[in-house]
Structures are given as structure tokens and as C-alpha cells.
Amino acid sequence: MTDVKSGRVTVHSKLTAVSNSPVRPGKSYPLSVLDHAMGLHSLHVVFYFRQIESNDFDLGRLRESLSEVLTYYPVVTGRLKRGEDGNWEVKCNDAGVRVLNAKVSTTLDEWLRSADGSEERDLTVWDDMPEDPDIWSPFRIQINDFEGGGLAIGLSCTHMQADPLCATLIFKSWTDSYRGVAITHPPFFHPPGFRGRTSPITNTNSTKYYAAKSKLEPPSSAKMSTATFCFSDTMIKKCLSELHDQCPDATPYDLLAALFWSRVEHAKSLTHDRTNSLSICIDFRKLMQARFPFGFFGNALHFSLVSSDSREMDEGGLGYVVGLVNRHFSSLNEEEFWSAIDWFESQKGEGGKFAAPFRMYGPELTCINMEHMIIPSWPSWSTHVSTCQTLLYAAMFEKDKKPVHVSYQVGNVEGEGLILVLPSPEEGLGRSVMVTLPEDLTAKLCDDPAILRLEPTMLLSGRR
Known part of the structure; x- marks a missing residue:
């Protein structure tokens, strides 16, 4: 199977990643009022790594670590459906995440210098939500190999289900799992968190x-x-x-x-x-x-x-x-x-x-x-000096090999x-x-x- 997305990006394989632990049957997750407000948009994030390419990975471990981290994110592997009230919810059925592998026929440096935003979207896989999303994957990953070394991993999702921080944390958790360290910021699911008050004020x-x-x-x-x-x-x-x-x-x-x-x-x-x-x-x-x-x-x-x-x-x-x-x-x-x-x-x-x-x-x-x-x-206990960590560049599959660039686009x-x-x-x-x-x-x-x-x-x- 070969799927050419543009003159420089060729998809050569597809698979579906599922979580290691099955989700309890019948579990669902209602989307909040703020989630529904983002219904017209999608989100696309690309992490670029210069020092590594897919051949450097233990591909079995890459897929295994993704399955491990997806166990913490049942809403990511689920499918969207309308609830009885007509609002969107996620049926947590562990249907999985679409994963594509692609080859880019240029070097990473040349790509960053010459590609535009339209071509960069070829590094992410996305299809607009169909009228019946029962088998449609709302989260997708594309792994892109550059000539001469370098890797770009694109994550796309519906904006209804995740904002930029959520998408970044999914990726960061994946790299934590790959390296065998504790997930730094595990997900916290609480749909009622942003619900209107009993005594609303709407004149601000x-x-x-x-x-x-x-x-x-x-x-x-x-x-x-x-x-x-x-x-x-x-x-x-x-x-x-x-x-x-x-x-x-x-x-x-x-x-x-x-x-x-x-x-x-x-x-x-x-x-x-x-x-x-x-x-x-x-x-x-x-x-x-x-x-x-x-x-x-x-x-x-x-x-x-x-x-x-x-x-x-x-x-x-x-x-x-x-x-x-x-x-x-x-x-x-x-x-x-x-x-x-x-x-x-x-x-x-x-x-x-x-x-x-x-x-x-x-x-x-x-x-x-x-x-x-x-x-x-x-x-640090030795210096007592606090430091700041940039979440985007703390997402490292290999120690000390942080992304050289992270790009965000909104659909x-x-x-x-x-x-x-x-x-x-x-x-x-x-x-x-x-x-x-x-x-x-x-x-x-x-x-x-x-x-x-x-x-x-x-x-x-x-x-x-």
C-alpha cells in the first residue's frame, strides 16, 4: 500500500493502535459546554526531531509504549456519538487510534526552510468528521521519516475533545512511557468541571x-x-x-x-x-x-x-x-x-x-x-533555585534529544x-x-x- 500525500510525503503503512487494558463496557464520556463550542475546528501538532529517525527506534517498543499510554486516555481511543439529549459524548469502546508511517523525500533542514503551512499539513493525517462518526477515529498520528535522518510526528484531533495543552500532554505522556519513566502530568477527566452555575451572571x-x-x-x-x-x-x-x-x-x-x-x-x-x-x-x-x-x-x-x-x-x-x-x-x-x-x-x-x-x-x-x-x-535541593521547563520541548523519546521545533495549526x-x-x-x-x-x-x-x-x-x- 502506497499513498502519496504530496510531492514530498509518501505514506507507506497504516495501522490502528489500541490500549493495553480494555475499557469497561458501556463507559461513556460527555463533552463539556466549552468542548461543544470548539466544534468547527480541528487541531494539528507536529514535533520535529533532528537527532533521531524511525530506524533508531525500537518500533515494537514505540507501539507498545503508545498502547501503554492509551490505557490512561480512554476518550482518545473511543468514538464520538450523540447522547440522548443530542449532545456529543465519547463512547469509550477502545476502537483505537489511526497511525500512519510516511517517508519525506527531503532533509529535515530543507523541509523547515522550504515547506509552507499547507505542505506541513501533509505530515498529519486528517479526514473531516463524517455525518455518522461511529467508526471514525477522532485522534490520528503520523510518523514521518526524513532523508538523512530526522523525524516528525504529527498528532491531529478534533478540537472538541482536546485543546493545545491536552494534545501536547498526550504526546509528552507517550514519550514518558517510551522512556520507562512515570507520566509527569496524567490526565484528569472531569466533565462537570466547566458547567454553568446555579446563579449565572451573563452581563460581563x-x-x-x-x-x-x-x-x-x-x-x-x-x-x-x-x-x-x-x-x-x-x-x-x-x-x-x-x-x-x-x-x-x-x-x-x-x-x-x-x-x-x-x-x-x-x-x-x-x-x-x-x-x-x-x-x-x-x-x-x-x-x-x-x-x-x-x-x-x-x-x-x-x-x-x-x-x-x-x-x-x-x-x-x-x-x-x-x-x-x-x-x-x-x-x-x-x-x-x-x-x-x-x-x-x-x-x-x-x-x-x-x-x-x-x-x-x-x-x-x-x-x-x-x-x-x-x-x-x-x-534543586543542592541549589534551591527553581527553574522553568517548556512542556513542548520536554517531550523526548531519547534522553536529551528534545524536539528542534514544534508546530501548531488550527483547522x-x-x-x-x-x-x-x-x-x-x-x-x-x-x-x-x-x-x-x-x-x-x-x-x-x-x-x-x-x-x-x-x-x-x-x-x-x-x-x-
Whole structure:
């Protein structure tokens, strides 16, 4: 069996991985109100490893460790179905995860330099959910071998079942199992965790935003393209130092969200005296007073809107926009998160069926904050100095062989596009920014002098 996905990616085998331990018959897992809200989107993550290739693996151990870790994730090996109330749930029947093996007819370095976002999707396997998903695998894995060494493993799933942190933890748990160490962040399944309150409050900034967002017309479809900008620790520190007087508490996310937002607006070449808006997406697991476990499985994302007059953005410069983003984050609180959940619950129809989903990533420009992927490690007993671990780059099949790059894409992004601010493989404040925008805007950003001033390394931009 040979399945050519593109000119450079060829699938040569397929199998289904199941868990080692059968699931108790009749077990099901209802999806939460926030899970249902993500119904229009899918999630695709690719981990790139330079030092290893599939021949370096004990393939038997690779499959065995995947089966071991899937025992902890019955919702991953199950199948979607409609419950009696019409809402989605997972039938935990251990039907398994589709796994593909593929060959890439170029080197890893050449791929990162010359592939674009569309071609990168060939490293992940995905088919949209059919009308009857009874035998459809909502989680899929593709293992890709590069010429001359190097490996990319792509994980795809429905966004209804997992957000970026969940997908990353599945992969991290797999690498833990492969290396024979304890799973660092085991999954925590608790569907009622995000359920509307008995005394809901639906008159907050968040509920007003979601209500307006749900009524927006579908955007006109424009051809989208992607590019990744990698910024060094040195340049981020330098830029934050320059902005210290205007915004002393600015974070790398504040800086990069503001920079790319302002440059996208500048690239549009529209008239002055308009309102520019940015939808900001954050993970709020650790922002609740009663914090949810890091391994909470399901969607824990909150979207909010920051806006500014275009003339003020132009006259205030980058420092003004950085402060705007920073103050917006400071204004977010637990009441905003709960009120959003209350609002989604209030939209239920007859019999308790959740309302049809609408596009969450869009139609306005959306920027995802992935800073929560950087987690503190326990301090060393000898030094008593705490350190930080970047979850993405702690996913290692072999000791000390961390990924050289991790890429995230969200399916069904239209409208003004998407910006992701990600941790970098470099320790410190280094960050990667991945954009999915109308292709004319992506091209302009790749040549934008305000961005190039920070001397980014360009990856996956399609520039050969």
C-alpha cells in the first residue's frame, strides 16, 4: 500500500493502535459546554526531531509504549456519538487510534526552510468528521521519516475533545512511557468541571463579546498561508528593555502579540479613524482560584477582545500597543471565565441540547497565548533555585534529544487569521510566532522592517 500525500510525503503503512487494558463496557464520556463550542475546528501538532529517525527506534517498543499510554486516555481511543439529549459524548469502546508511517523525500533542514503551512499539513493525517462518526477515529498520528535522518510526528484531533495543552500532554505522556519513566502530568477527566452555575451572571464583557461573536456573518474565504518567526532570547530581552518605561510588566507574549497585531493592521493599508480589534485566547486552568489540575482533559480556553482606535495605535507606537495588551490581561478574572461558561449554558435549546457552534478562531484576528506551556520545575535541593521547563520541548523519546521545533495549526481558520505565540527551544525568553493569515498579509509580514528588526529566523514560510 502506497499513498502519496504530496510531492514530498509518501505514506507507506497504516495501522490502528489500541490500549493495553480494555475499557469497561458501556463507559461513556460527555463533552463539556466549552468542548461543544470548539466544534468547527480541528487541531494539528507536529514535533520535529533532528537527532533521531524511525530506524533508531525500537518500533515494537514505540507501539507498545503508545498502547501503554492509551490505557490512561480512554476518550482518545473511543468514538464520538450523540447522547440522548443530542449532545456529543465519547463512547469509550477502545476502537483505537489511526497511525500512519510516511517517508519525506527531503532533509529535515530543507523541509523547515522550504515547506509552507499547507505542505506541513501533509505530515498529519486528517479526514473531516463524517455525518455518522461511529467508526471514525477522532485522534490520528503520523510518523514521518526524513532523508538523512530526522523525524516528525504529527498528532491531529478534533478540537472538541482536546485543546493545545491536552494534545501536547498526550504526546509528552507517550514519550514518558517510551522512556520507562512515570507520566509527569496524567490526565484528569472531569466533565462537570466547566458547567454553568446555579446563579449565572451573563452581563460581563466576556458574555457581551461571545453574544456578538455568535451573530457575526461567516467571513469570505481567502487563501491562507502560514509562516513561523523564531525570536532569540537576546532580542526579546533587548526589546522589552527598550519598552520598560512604557510597560515595565510586559511579557514576551505582550510584546509579540502587540507587534504582530500592529503590523498586520499596518499591512492592510486601510484608512485611519477605524477600530482595530484583536481576539485573545488564553488557557485558564491555572487562573482559577480553585485551580484545575494541569492534566485536566478537555477545553479550558477563554476568548476576549481588546480594541483600539487605529490613529492611537499609530501615534502611540509599539509601547502603547504593548501596554494595551498587558492591561487587558490584567483585567481578566475568574468571573469573566465563569460568566462565559454561563452564557454558553444559557444558549441550550429544548431538551438541553447545546447550540450549534460558531467560529471561535475568527472572524476577527485571533492571537493564542501559549505561555502556559512553560511550567516551573521543582528547585534543586543542592541549589534551591527553581527553574522553568517548556512542556513542548520536554517531550523526548531519547534522553536529551528534545524536539528542534514544534508546530501548531488550527483547522478551519478563516477571516482575518490566527497568530500563535509559542515557547522556543531556546531557554529563556526566546519565542516562536506562527501566523496563519491571508497570503498577501503573510508575505508582507515576512518583509516587514519592524519585525525584521528583531532578527527572526524564518521557518515553514514556503520561501525556497
